[in-house]
Amino acid sequence: MASRLYAWALWVIRRRGRVTAGWLLVLAVVGGLALSLSGRTNDEFTVPGVESQQAQDLLKEEFPQASGAVARVVFASPDDGRELTDPGYAKAVSAGLKKAAEISGVTAVTDPAQTHTVSASGTVAYADVTFDVPPSDLSEQARSEVRSAMDSAREAGLEVEFGGTAMAPRTEIGGIPEVIGVVIALIVLAVTLGSLIAAGLPLVTAVIGVGIGVLGVLFLTRFVDLSGTATVLAVMLGLAVGIDYALFIIARHREQLAEPGSDLDDSIARAVATAGSAVVFAGATVVIALAALAATGIPFLTAMGLAAAATVLLAVLIAVSLVPALLSFAGERLRPRRPARPERPAREAGAWGRRWGSAVAARPVVVLVTGVIALLALAVPALDMRLGLPSNAARPTDSTQHKSYDLLTEGFGPGFNAALAAVVDVREVPDDRRQTTVTALRAKLAEDRGVAAVAQPVANAHGTVYVIGVVPRTGPDDQATTDLVHRLRDNAPAVGKTGATLYLAGTTAAAIDVSGKLAGALPLFVAIIVVLAFILLTAAFRSLLIPLKAVLGFLLSVAAATGASVWVFQDGHLNGPLSVASAAPVTCFLPVLLIGVLFGLAMDYEVFLVSRMREHHEHTGEAKEAVVAGMARSGRVVCAAALIMTAVFAGFIFNDDPIIKSIGFSLAIGVAIDAFIVRMALVPAAMALLGRHAWKLPAWLDRLLPHIDIEGAGLPPRAATSADRTPEASAV
Structure with missing residues (x-):
């Protein structure tokens, strides 16, 4: 992979003007299509085949009003x-x-x-x-x-x-909090790279990628159902990974330029070949993980995953094409300045990362035990997690939806906002028995202890479908309401004996159905992600223990992030600072989304960090020193990338949409946990304990797996001077 990316980067450098113009043209064309042919987003989270959706389909056909x-x-x-x-x-x-x-x-x-x-x-x-x-x-x-x-x-x-x-309000993006996240990213980039020009490049390329991705999503709404949440997720991931991927390559480029006599074009190509290989590999895992959301069998989640995956794919393509083109335009201006006073010794590159890596490697057991206990403690609230969809109670307290919810609760009781619709299909019941059947069903529904009131049945024009309003005693987010829905559905077999078919529908029932479907799909999705991670990392690092360690760390990150989300949104902590209007069940598709996104992002840091360790180990054979060297080379950049990604995600916490708020919080806390605890502490501690055993792979498996050169072992010798550059390639 590295050799091909090296040759590709040299090709891009020679045609940097056409490459840059090509991306700008794509942005203009997609923007024109989106502005002229975009449709509407659909924020109905429906699942074909579940009972509430079957009822809705029946009503559209037989009772459209x-x-x-x-x-x-x-x-x-x-x-x-x-x-x-x-x-x-x-x-x-x-x-x-x-x-x-x-x-x-x-x-x-x-x-x-x-x-x-x-x-x-x-x-x-x-x-x-x-x-x-x-x-x-x-x-x-x-x-x-x-x-x-x-x-x-x-x-x-x-x-x-x-x-x-x-x-229901439309999902909106682009507020002040999101802008603050981007500003924080710019500050982190400037501090990390030590250059305003270098700091601005990742933002420029990320904005172009996000622009193409989001405008493309808006264009597709004319042909497929996409939710506003899908657009926001595309913006979140596009900004975060777009900035991070460019940062990885630019940081490697500036690190190489700091070496005396380094060739500019060779440095760009080598950065794309090495850091770019890690970007391509990690980006592929993000894309595959998001596309794997299709395995849930839920259309809105599939569309959401594919839209986000397309945006991430754009970020990868831009990182290995537009970024080297812009680096070539920037030329020598990105070369780190030499100290003004040559007699003063230069600060050792990666000194902070080396000190941290040495400290962790010196006490690996203490670091591992402490870190694992801390993450398990964070994960404890997840044991009581309940899934659902946010009601109007979760809207901002000053919104008309929240105020209407409160007024209805005050006037008619908490269960009024959880009203259910019992839809009765009596087409197979003889005409003279239809009214009797529906009346008996209404009386049966009213007997349940959880029912506050049952409305009179309303029939369609042909008398083939009846709708009976049912008001629970408890609110839509109450577990008792979920239990009530299941009990009322237990009446279906008895009703079926009469020839009628009973469906329980309504917003509350639909939320329960979607949550149940997602809960059932979660184990399969986790299994797919875990197996995928193990195979990819085994092929990349020629090891069995490194993938096992990476998967266990990823599962700890997901568990801790889920526990923190439950603690905040379901248990009602930090409501004031985070502007959470009401404690409620966790958004039903959040765990699946968190697993898919966090898996890919965690692999970013895993690949970037461990590949530098493997690079040192391949050259020296020293396992423990490879851990320290990898931290010295990558620690600063990984921390910066994690800060950027956390800041971008955290900006969405203050979005008025409760779904976007919970996604932003979960991804922000998940990235922070995975980067700063798992990758920066548990990974080097585990690698130090494993020593040389970490890099072993059975010979028979080594022959079966493809060889993926992420570290650049197959690259040509590094150019020592810039004398061989062509005028076209070296122009600034």
């Missing part, structure tokens, strides 16, 4: 002693609802006075505005018109808030 987007308008009277039945308030509410009924696409509007959806106190009421299209197809203009229609109620002094599937 019950499957459209619903805007729930919540009214609350001010603290003036008057109830919503007051003539002035009632008139204002009626006027607003009448105006809402005139909005294009609205099929039905309920009136609280007629449907009796007024709280017992008379101070809270709600009305539903139903559209003829699903939430994903509803335009922003329609949402805006619903809000404007209620101006009369606001002018009368009422508080008006909005919930329901039609009013």
Whole structure:
């Protein structure tokens, strides 16, 4: 691999202008397609085949008016002693609802006075505005018109808030916190590389890669369903790995340029061949891990993984093509300056990493035991992890969705926001027995101890499908509600004997179904990742013990990051500093996403760190000294890369979307744990304990595995001067 990348880098240097122009052209073309042909993102997390989705499909076919987007308008009277039945308030509410009924696409509007959806106190009421299209197809203009229609109620002094599937906010990116993360990355780059020009290059290349990736995702929304979360994940990973991959190559280039008489073009090509090999190898693991999300069999997660994988692939391609082209343009300006006073001895390169590596290698058992105990302690909360999807309670406290949630809870009880829909298909039931069957089912549902109320059945025009509203006693994030859903579904066999089919649907039931599907897919996904890591690292490092150590460290990182996420989001700690509106179950697809992303990122640091150890071991045969030398050569860059990645991910913690917030926190804490505890402490400690045994591989396996040259052993001898450079290649 190294030899081919070396030749490739020389080819890029000779054609640096055309390579740079080519990437800019790709950015312009993809940007033009995205701006002119992009579609809408779809933030419905559905899973084909689960019961709630089967019910939704049935409603679309047989009862379309019950499957459209619903805007729930919540009214609350001010603290003036008057109830919503007051003539002035009632008139204002009626006027607003009448105006809402005139909005294009609205099929039905309920009136609280007629449907009796007024709280017992008379101070809270709600009305539903139903559209003829699903939430994903509803335009922003329609949402805006619903809000404007209620101006009369606001002018009368009422508080008006909005919930329901039609009013779910769009996922947004690009806020101040994300910008702060990029600024921190720039500072870390400047300190690490000691040059503003060198620090700016990774940001430029990362922005180009992210731009192409995100614009490409927006273009694809015209043809496939992609969530706003997929776009944000692409931005997260594109920025993080794009900066890190460029940093690895630029740091290696400047390290080589510091050597007297080093040739500029040879240094660029050698950096791409060595650090670039680690980038290609590590990037491939990220891409494969994200693409492996398809193994879950869940379409929205597959699309999310493929979109993120494509962005990471772009980061790798840019790192080995655009980065060397820009390094060639920068020329001698990237060569480290010599000390102003030659008599002063130069500071040893990697002195900090050498001291740290020596300290860890001197007490490997203490470091290993302490680190493992600390990570296991962090992982303890994960034992009580519950999965779900965030409700409106998790939205920012000043958002209309959160306020509507609180008002409905205050007026109608906590279970009102967890309302379920019992969908009954009676097409196989004789006409004269349909009503009796549905009535008996309603009575059966009402008998459950967890049910607060059961609405009257509503039939479609042909009387073949009925919908029965069921209100639990507990909220959507309560374990008791999940237990209730499972108990109510136990009625299905009894209903099936009558010829009818019972489905339990609604937002709460859908969240439970998606969580269950993901929990079932998790063991297979973990197995795929672990086997993949073992095979790739065995081929790269010609060892069995190094891959085993890497996999165990990765599992510790995932367990600790998951435990920290449970402690914050499910147990409700640090709610104030992190602006977490409400304690709730962990986002159902977060563990799978965390495993896929963190695996690839952990392999970045593993490959970059251990490859430098192996490089030293191949030249000297000294196992323990190789550990120290590897830390001296890579420790500073790995720490800088981890700080950058943590800062970029942490910027998304303050995003208003609770899903993005939890993803940002989990990835930030996961990268920090894996880099600073596992890779910088446990890895050198384990390598020091293993000694020369770490580099052993059975002869029969060595013959079977392909040889991957990451360290550059097959490269030509290093050029000593710059005399052989062509004018074209050496121009700055």
